[in-house]
Amino acid sequence: MEDTQIIEMYWERNENAIAETQTKYGAYLRRVAYNILANDEDCGECVNDTYYRTWESIPPNRPAKLSAYLAAVTRNLAVSMFRRKNTASRAGSQYALSLDELAECVSGNDTVESAAENSLIAKSISDYLRTLPQESRIIFVCRYFYNDSISDIAAYFGAGESKIKSSLFRTRKGLREYLTKEGIEI
Numbered sequence: 001m002e003d004t005q006i007i008e009m010y011w012e013r014n015e016n017a018i019a020e021t022q023t024k025y026g027a028y029l030r031r032v033a034y035n036i037l038a039n040d041e042d043c044g045e046c047v048n049d050t051y052y053r054t055w056e057s058i059p060p061n062r063p064a065k066l067s068a069y070l071a072a073v074t075r076n077l078a079v080s081m082f083r084r085k086n087t088a089s090r091a092g093s094q095y096a097l098s099l100d101e102l103a104e105c106v107s108g109n110d111t112v113e114s115a116a117e118n119s120l121i122a123k124s125i126s127d128y129l130r131t132l133p134q135e136s137r138i139i140f141v142c143r144y145f146y147n148d149s150i151s152d153i154a155a156y157f158g159a160g161e162s163k164i165k166s167s168l169f170r171t172r173k174g175l176r177e178y179l180t181k182e183g184i185e186i
Contacts, residue, residue: 003066010058018051025067029074035147036078046081050074075145098147101172121184128178132171139164140171 001020009017026047033046050073063069129137135157142148142156150168154161 007058007062007066010055011062018055021051021054021066021070025070028067029070032071032074032146033078035149036075036082042081042085043078046074046078049077053077071146098144101143101168121179124179124182124184125175128175131178132174136167136171139167143168 001024006017006020006024009020029047029050030043033043033050034040037043037046050070053073054070057073061069129140132140139153139157142153143150148156150161150164154164157164
């Protein structure tokens with residue numbers, strides 16, 4: 001079924017929209033959640049919460065790209081769950097590993113002052129990513145948005161892990177320089 005048809009089902013409040021979403025995107029959403037949570041039970045709960053949140057948010061939202069919308073909802077829920085369950089220490093998930101890698105570029109301060117800058121930082125990161133070649137941008141997004149492992153990204157691109165690690169290192173270094181130039185404290 002096409003995404004436009006599924007979205008229309010949500011707008012019509014047709015409960016089959018959830019079943020169609022699950023059929024088309026269930027495995028994809030589980031991968032997004034699992035890369036953050038590294039736990040099957042938590043992953044299933046997160047994906048089920050995604051269906052509920054999607055039901056509650058469409059309408060009024062009408063996503064242009066349903067897969068991206070669902071991934072963002074899933075990712076946000078998984079990150080919240082990860083933080084709730086791992087306040088004292090981080091588990092060995094791809095999410096924790098990718099956070100450690102990005103720590104050199106963007107600090108994780110959760111103060112009121114830093115919260116005010118989040119939209120500026122997000123815009124600056126997006127602006128920087130738009131300057132990159134497509135492959136570098138996709139590698140970065142796979143690692144730091146979808147939290148894919150280095151080996152999964154390498155397999156996707158048919159490249160060695162060292163190439164992916166090098167690309168990520170250069171991108172993080174460039175991001176750090178870009179943010180510094182933009183006047184964003186790191």
